[in-house]
Structure formats: structure tokens, C-alpha cells
Amino acid sequence: MDDSARFVAxxxxxxxxxxxxDFFAIVSKMKDAVSLGIGEPDFVxxxxxxxxxxxxxxxxxxxxxxxxxxxxxxxEISRYVAQNYGPEYRPDDEILVTIGVSExxxxxxxxxxxxxxxxxxxxxCYVSYAPSVALCHAEAVPVRTTATDQFALDxxxxxxxxxxxxxLLVLNFPxxxxxxxxxxxxxxxxxxxxxxxxxxxxxxxxxxxxxxEGEHVSIASLPGMRERTVFLHGFSKAFAMTGFRxxxxxGPAAVIDGMLKVHQYGIMCASIVSQEAAVExxxxxxxxxxxxxxxxxxxRDFVVRRFNELGxxxxxxxxxxxxxxxxxxxxxxxxxxxxxLLEERKVAVVPGTAFGEAGAGFCRASFSTSYERIHEAxxxxxxxxxxxxxx
Amino acid sequence: xxxxxxxxLEGEALDTAQIGxxxxxxxxxxxxxxxxxxxxxxxxxxxxxLNPSFEAxxxxxxxxxxxxxxxxxxxxxGIAERISAFEQVESCHLxxxxxxxxxVVTADNLYKVAGFVHERLARxxxxxxxxxxxFLRAYKRDGFVVSADGSRRxxxxxxx
Numbered sequence: 018m019d020d021s022a023r024f025v026a027x028x029x030x031x032x033x034x035x036x037x038x039d040f041f042a043i044v045s046k047m048k049d050a051v052s053l054g055i056g057e058p059d060f061v062x063x064x065x066x067x068x069x070x071x072x073x074x075x076x077x078x079x080x081x082x083x084x085x086x087x088x089x090x091x092x093e094i095s096r097y098v099a100q101n102y103g104p105e106y107r108p109d110d111e112i113l114v115t116i117g118v119s120e121x122x123x124x125x126x127x128x129x130x131x132x133x134x135x136x137x138x139x140x141x142c143y144v145s146y147a148p149s150v151a152l153c154h155a156e157a158v159p160v161r162t163t164a165t166d167q168f169a170l171d172x173x174x175x176x177x178x179x180x181x182x183x184x185l186l187v188l189n190f191p192x193x194x195x196x197x198x199x200x201x202x203x204x205x206x207x208x209x210x211x212x213x214x215x216x217x218x219x220x221x222x223x224x225x226x227x228x229x230e231g232e233h234v235s236i237a238s239l240p241g242m243r244e245r246t247v248f249l250h251g252f253s254k255a256f257a258m259t260g261f262r263x264x265x266x267x268g269p270a271a272v273i274d275g276m277l278k279v280h281q282y283g284i285m286c287a288s289i290v291s292q293e294a295a296v297e298x299x300x301x302x303x304x305x306x307x308x309x310x311x312x313x314x315x316x317r318d319f320v321v322r323r324f325n326e327l328g329x330x331x332x333x334x335x336x337x338x339x340x341x342x343x344x345x346x347x348x349x350x351x352x353x354x355x356x357x358l359l360e361e362r363k364v365a366v367v368p369g370t371a372f373g374e375a376g377a378g379f380c381r382a383s384f385s386t387s388y389e390r391i392h393e394a395x396x397x398x399x400x401x402x403x404x405x406x407x408x
Numbered sequence: 409x410x411x412x413x414x415x416x417l418e419g420e421a422l423d424t425a426q427i428g429x430x431x432x433x434x435x436x437x438x439x440x441x442x443x444x445x446x447x448x449x450x451x452x453x454x455x456x457x458l459n460p461s462f463e464a465x466x467x468x469x470x471x472x473x474x475x476x477x478x479x480x481x482x483x484x485x486g487i488a489e490r491i492s493a494f495e496q497v498e499s500c501h502l503x504x505x506x507x508x509x510x511x512v513v514t515a516d517n518l519y520k521v522a523g524f525v526h527e528r529l530a531r532x533x534x535x536x537x538x539x540x541x542x543f544l545r546a547y548k549r550d551g552f553v554v555s556a557d558g559s560r561r562x563x564x565x566x567x568x
Binding site for chain 2: 035037040041044045050052054055056057143144145193319322323365367371387388389392395
């Protein structure tokens with residue numbers, strides 16, 4: 018009998034399992050399921066970027082790198098961020114290369130939070146925010162965003178959720194799972210609030226290149242924000258490089274230095290092969306990114322229109338590659354909807370509640386997949402909805 | 409580019425009803441667009457891309473490089489059009505470089521290709537010489553990797 022559970026720390030044991038795992042377990046056993054549950058690009062990494070990785074291997078570039086990442090990559094990041102987002106960061110001490118943006122966020126939390134500190138973030142949100150905060154013995158303070166606002170963060174709701182002890186605000190625009198974005202006016206208000214309450218801001222901009230309408234504004238570029246913002250980004254989504262596991266953080270030197278400590282003891286450095294590929298992505302990847310973004314936008318237009326036609330109200334997300342339709346009209350809750358849809362019609366979507374309570378009544382459907390699959394999924398959803406309506 | 413054409417060129421196997429739904433047009437409108445593209449001579453035809461090993465185990469395919477004498481009847485165009493008219497010919501292009509026409513032919517067997525070269529091509533006035541190469545194995549065809557296993561196999565079907 019395995020009673021090793023007694024060795025697991027209380028704060029780890031009490032973490033809920035990711036709601037996504039359950040679905041993955043079911044779908045992976047199904048032969049003919051159509052999955053709209055995929056949270057990564059449908060594209061293979063552009064060839065020129067893969068070639069850079071192959072070159073690195075052929076040249077025998079297989080060593081550790083500087084803990085911060087190769088200087089070459091940090092210089093490219095500095096140029097890329099200044100050009101596309103505004104703020105300028107010194108490659109020497111204001112940029113840190115990480116194992117994807119996930120590590121960047123994790124070590125930011127671990128290097129800034131004391132036990133009991135509070136962290137504000139908007140919900141529905143990426144699945145790791147609340148657990149990562151809990152792993153730091155800190156308290157998660159979610160701020161609800163709503164479909165009527167297209168899941169943009171309402172500054173008034175942020176103010177209402179604030180309480181003494183809040184130290185950090187985590188933003189993620191465009192948002193996984195809602196595709197929510199925040200315009201300049203909203204971000205200015207949020208920035209003023211952050212200054213007023215002396216908050217550090219972590220801005221996860223992993224989907225920023227996949228903004229379909231309107232400009233993408235980084236809060237780090239707004240007045241008074243560079244010195245209190247850590248800009249988090251990576252290569253997974255825009256350059257279709259999920260498996261390379263490479264991301265980065267840019268911010269004020271002292272904060273980056275704290276993160277560096279956690280990073281060097283825990284991780285050492287990101288893979289050199291991935292870093293070489295990342296340099297190529299930043300230098301020559303622009304056209305590939307725009308090409309993929311156009312494909313996502315076309316698929317978005319189709320899936321959003323179909324969902325609305327089928328009676329699943331769905332706003333048109335202005336970024337990322339997820340549709341977030343309301344399923345409340347079916348009378349089923351998100352989990353029941355997703356479970357029955359999978360069991361009865363073999364279509365996988367992710368229940369909104371996997372992204373926090375604010376996701377109740379919604380499901381996430383990724384349109385990062387072929388037209389054939391999206392089309393087939395919509396046909397099956399139509400039949401499923403007929404069954405549900407007939408009772 | 410025409411939206412129907414753009415979608416077709418992406419290479420997914422979609423029928424007109426599906427294309428209509430994706431583009432919000434309706435199948436009739438898609439049929440009309442396709443008819444128009446054909447009438448304009450833009451769209452020559454559509455056919456599936458098959459794995460060559462499955463296509464026909466008994467068929468052989470060869471590429472033939474042909475050198476021409478330019479003074480032939482009707483010049484290069486006249487000769488190329490004549491060669492293109494043979495049903496064995498899958499494609500025919502005028503090339504720069506060491507030869508003039510590149511012709512891909514398919515036939516039931518090697519001897520039929522040989523016959524085509526000796527009895528048909530060689531007799532055409534203006535054909536100065538030929539060089540025939542047989543296809544052995546296909547790795548990629550019309551943009552599709554022939555054995556497309558491997559690359560995405562481990563991708564999880566649900567991920568955060």
C-alpha cells in the first residue's frame with residue numbers, strides 16, 4: 018500500500034488538480050475525438066527557426082550559458098521589446114531568459130512575495146496563477162472580468178477588490194482563456210491605481226503578437242510604470258515554439274536580480290539550443306508571426322460566427338486563439354456541458370471553471386486547429402445542442 | 409486573392425458546403441465562385457494528392473529532360489504544346505539551363521516509358537536529345553510530406 022501521501026507538504030496537497038488534466042485523461046483514450054482543447058499553436062515552428070536550432074547542435078553548442086541567458090539573446094530581446102512595446106531594458110542587468118514565461122512568472126512570485134502577501138489578478142485567467150501564488154504561501158485575490166466587458170479588466174472592479182497587503186498585480190492581455198484585451202485608456206487607469214497603491218505589476222504578454230484588432234499596449238510603456246513593472250514574455254505562442262521552452266522577464270534591476278537568484282539555484286539556465294533558436298526568431302521571425310496571426314484571425318471569424326449561430330453567445334476575442342462562448346443558455350453548467358459534449362459527441366472543450374470561478378457558465382474552445390476539425394466540431398456541437406434542447 | 413481560392417490552396421480537404429459555412433457564403437455561392445475561376449482559366453482543375461506508393465504499385469514515373477532545336481515548327485511553344493498533348497505527360501515546363509523542356513511522365517511500366525521516349529518523343533521534329541530519370545521514392549509531394557508520422561504525435565490533445 019502506498020501511503021507516501023503523508024510526505025507531501027500541506028500547501029501542495031491542498032492545491033486543486035488542474036481541471037484540464039481530467040479532460041486530457043478522457044480525450045487521450047478516445048480514438049475519434051475532435052479536440053478544441055489545445056492551448057498551443059497548430060503550427061510547427063517556422064523552418065528557419067528550427068534550422069537555427071539544428072545549426073547550434075551541429076556546431077556543438079551544447080553547454081550551459083550565462084544564468085541570465087546568452088548575451089546575444091538578451092541583446093535581441095532588448096531590441097525587440099523596445100521596438101514593439103516601447104520600454105528599453107539593459108541586456109546586462111534588466112533582462113533574464115527563463116524556461117518559458119511560466120518559469121518567469123513563478124520565480125517573480127517566489128522572489129517578491131513574503132508569506133501572507135496578497136496578489137491581485139483578473140479571472141478567468143491562466144490555470145497556474147492561483148496555485149503559483151499559493152505555493153508562495155501568499156493569498157490570491159481574483160478580480161472578476163465579465164463577458165459584457167469582453168473580459169477586459171474594469172479598473173473600478175480592481176479598486177473594489179483591493180485590500181491592505183496587496184503587493185503584486187498580475188495582468189495577462191490578451192488573456193488565456195477569454196481573449197480579453199485592455200486598451201490604453203483602461204491601462205492608464207490601472208497604472209494610476211498601481212502607483213497609488215504602490216503595487217508591483219507582472220504583465221504576462223505572451224499572446225501580444227496575436228492581437229487581431231486595435232493596438233496592443235504594454236502597461237510597462239505607460240508613465241511611471243517601467244520602474245514597477247516586470248514585463249513577461251516568451252516565444253511559445255507567437256513563434257509556435259512551445260516545446261522549446263524559452264521565455265524572458267524584463268524589469269528593474271533589483272527585481273530581476275532577485276529573480277536571478279531563484280533561477281540560478283533552481284534552473285541554472287535555459288537550454289542553449291532553444292536560446293539560439295530564439296535569437297533567430299527575434300531577428301527574422303516577423304513574417305511567420307504575421308502569417309500565423311492571419312490564419313488565427315480567419316479561424317476566429319468562422320468559429321465565433323458558428324457559435325453565435327448555434328445559440329452559444331460568444332464575443333469576438335481581439336487576441337489569442339481561444340473562443341469563450343457562454344453555455345449558460347443550455348441549462349448545463351460548464352463542467353457538465355464539457356463532460357457531456359465529450360462523452361456524447363466526442364468534442365473536447367475546456368470548462369470555463371478550470372480558469373477560475375469567474376469562468377462559470379463558459380467554455381474555452383481553441384481555434385488553433387484546422388478548418389476541417391473546427392468545422393466537424395461545430396457540426397457535432399450542433400447535434401449535441403439539439404439533444405440537450407430535446408432533453 | 410479570392411477567398412475561396414485562398415482557402416482551397418491551404419490544402420485542407422473541404423467540400424463546397426464546408427467552405428461555404430467557413431466563409432459565411434453558402435454552398436451555391438462557392439460553386440459560383442469556382443465556376444467563375446474555371447471560366448477565367450485561373451482554376452484548371454482539382455485532384456487529390458495521393459501517397460505515390462499507394463497510388464498505383466504498378467505505375468512508374470519518370471522525368472525527361474529534352475533538348476530542342478529552336479528552329480523547329482512553331483518554335484519552343486509549338487513543340488512543348490505537342491508534347492503536352494500526350495496523355496502520358498503529367499507536366500511539361502520550359503526550363504533555363506542545360507536542357508529546354510522538363511517533362512514528367514507516368515506509365516504502367518518502364519518499357520512503356522521507354523517506348524514513349526523512343527517512338528514518340530524522338531520522332532518529334534526539333535527534339536535533339538533526351539535524358540530520362542526514373543523516380544524511385546517520394547518523400548514530399550505537392551507540399552505534403554509523404555510519411556507524415558512523427559512530428560506531432562506527442563502533442564497533448566488538451567493543454568492549458
